[in-house]
Every structure is written in C-alpha cells, then in structure tokens.
Amino acid sequence: MLARQGRKWMRFSTETWKSVNGDATNSRRRIVRGVSSGAETLAKERVDTVVIGAGVVGLAVARELSLRGREVLILDAASSFGTVTSSRNSEVVHAGIYYQPNSLKAKFCIRGRELLYRYCSEYEIPHNKIGKLIVATGSSEIPKLDLLMHLGTQNGVSGLRMLEGFEAMRMEPQLRCVKALLSPESGILDTHSFMLSLVGEAENNHATFSYNTVVLNGRVDDKKMHLFVAETGQCEAEAQFELITNLVVNSAGLGAQALAKRFHGLDHRFIPSSHYARGCYFTLSGAKSPPFSKLVYPIPEEGGLGVHVTLDLNGLVKFGPDVEWIECTDDQSSFLNKFDYRVNPQRAEKFYPEIRKYYPDLKDGTLEPGYSGIRPKLTGPKQPTSDFVIQGEETHGVPGLVNLFGIESPGLTSSLAIAEHIANKFLR
Structure with missing residues (x-):
C-alpha cells in the first residue's frame, strides 16, 4: 500500500508487498480485517494528518493544513483528484444569495467567494465574473424574488439590484421575464484548473497523495485515530495497512456518512441521514x-x-x-x-x-x-433544506476526527473558506 521515505509516500508494488508480508498465498491468514482482530500484524505508519477525499473541499483543506506546517496525507479511492461531485457541477462562483443568514452556507459562501476570486487572480486560474440574473417569469414569482433580494442583502452580498423585466431583457435580448435580480458578483471558473493548482500548492508544502486507496474503517486508541486502508478494489477484503494519525478530516463527499459509520467509537446518533x-x-x-x-x-x-x-x-x-x-x-x-x-x-x-x-x-x-x-x-x-455540517470532538467526542457532511452547493465556492475554518478551529 503505502511506504514512507523521508516525507515522501509511494505505493508498494506487488513484489514489494510480497517481500514485506510474504507471498500472498502464504500470508493471507496474517492479514486482518482492520478493527476486527489482531491489528498488530498489519504494517503500521504514523502520519500527522490524513484528509480522506480529494474533491475540491478535501484539496482545499489539505492545502491549508500543509501551509500551516502540518504533515498531510490525502487518500482517495479514485485514480485521480476531483473525479466525483467536484467534476460534475455547474462550475459557478455563487454570490451568497440563497442561504439563511448566519448559516454556514451563507458565511462560507461569502468568505469563500472572496478567497476564490483572489486565489484565481493570484494563480491565474481561468475565471470570469460574468454576473447572474435570477428571473421571475410570472407575477406569482415576484414575492420569491423579493425574498431572495432580502436574503442576499442580509448576507452582505454587494451590488444586488432588482430590475424590471424590460431592463433585464435589454441586457439579454433572448430572455423573457417580468422581473429579475441582478447579481454582479456571480461568476464561473475552470474547476479542473483550480483543483490542479490546489494539488500543486499542497505538494509544494510537502503534502502527499495516495490514489486508488480506500479507507475501510477506523477506531480510536490512546486519543489517536487508527485508519485501516486497502487498495481500491479490495473493499470487501482485508485491510492492508494501518495509519496512526493525530487528525483525520472526513471529506468523502457522497460517502462521508457511510465512512463515518465505519469509525468504531463514533456514536451513530451524530451521523446525519x-x-x-x-x-x-x-x-x-x-x-x-x-x-x-x-x-x-x-x-x-x-x-x-x-x-x-x-x-x-x-x-x-x-x-x-x-x-x-x-x-x-x-x-x-x-x-x-x-x-x-x-x-x-x-x-x-x-x-x-x-x-x-x-x-x-x-x-x-x-x-x-x-x-x-x-x-x-x-x-x-418535502423537508426543509439543511446547512453544512462540520463536526469535531466538541460535538461527537472522538478526538482527532472532523466530519464534513452535506457539502453540496455552494461547496465549490465555499471550499477555501471551509479549509480556513477547519484550520482555525481544529489545529492545536
């Protein structure tokens, strides 16, 4: 699985695995299922911080933590970064209009947008602040548009302006509406270039990536998280490696809750549906x-x-x-x-x-x-919309574990702000 040379990590080849664990046919009885039995027979390695998930939020977190001097290892089950939700979205930089005031979505979107535009300018990431029109196509929708204007104003979004239909259609001749809300702070970016830059920044600060690596489960021992990992494709089999870490950030996106349920010692009542x-x-x-x-x-x-x-x-x-x-x-x-x-x-x-x-x-x-x-x-x-959930030991009682749940839109816009928040709150 993973070998460490200085601060560098690399994947073991099959032959190396044989030299470490013996031939697979003879050593299968010595390989254990993570927390289920004799984990002391596994190859073990200590690492300061592990980020699980190399989507845009995980990458931002890894970069921020590495910038602050932490030794960071990023694990992802896919063969590269950003292959799931981060590459399957609208690539929009949101202004912060839609979210309840003082919610994490509102706070992180506003702060994240500021950080994101600054980052894109500094690192020459292709982007364009083209603006957005939210439109009411019938009179019955105007009160909802007014509510969005109110929310955006409360959240501190600058430049919002309500337009009559003819004003909006003058801007966009193909458009038909009776009223529109103009958001000049909204924009678009090249998500892949952004993520590629985050990877490079993290690596420049000695963070290391291990793709095709799945975290099967984990447990807490002596106030440290122990993660049991295997190569992707071995998810139904035994753990191949044990990582002992001070801080784990579960940024597994679609699989964050399912992964959290595999952390022994974490009460399931803290894992949202x-x-x-x-x-x-x-x-x-x-x-x-x-x-x-x-x-x-x-x-x-x-x-x-x-x-x-x-x-x-x-x-x-x-x-x-x-x-x-x-x-x-x-x-x-x-x-x-x-x-x-x-x-x-x-x-x-x-x-x-x-x-x-x-x-x-x-x-x-x-x-x-x-x-x-x-x-x-x-x-x-038919249920009310939910906020982002970012929980650490103060919530669930498990030392060294930060879970990120429900990071949907505006997750891309919020990514750098989420990373900043985690670094400020959970680094000791």
Missing part, C-alpha cells in the same frame, strides 16, 4: 453563439436552484441540473460510489418547457445529453 438527488445537464447545440452573456437562473425549486443556464469559459451553454431523488441507496453503495451517472436523453422532454419559460426561442432538438452529478443531501423531499 443521507439523501441523494441526481441532477442532469444538457448542452445546447446548433447555436452560432451563446444566447446569453450572463448566468440565468429561475426561481429555486425543491432540492435545487432550478434548471438554469450556465456558460463555461469556452462558450459552451449548459442547462441544468434538474432534481431526481434517488431512493433506497444503501450505505455500501454510497461508500463505493455505485451511483448511476448516465443521462437519459428522454429527460430533455422535461427540460424544454422549463427552459422556455425564460428562453422561449429554444428550438426543438437542440438539447443534447451532457453529464450528471449527485448532490449529497442531509434532508429529503
């Missing part, structure tokens, strides 16, 4: 130029922000995501990320009427299946 909502995107084809220059969002719907228009930095127009609640997803499936990410072309039939409420000139046959993502939610259909 998991709910999942798939969101599909369709791309616009056949257009000579993008119909809009700004982001265009309808009034938010249950579980999401509505089927909106986003542009990427290459001018590609995307519509989405919609909301499709996924039921009966068991812990094992979420732990192994066994979600269905296929986009059913027939879902376009529901996209056309929703989009035409604000873009009536959308032509039949111009929507092509794009991609989908899964939102890691803490509440389900």
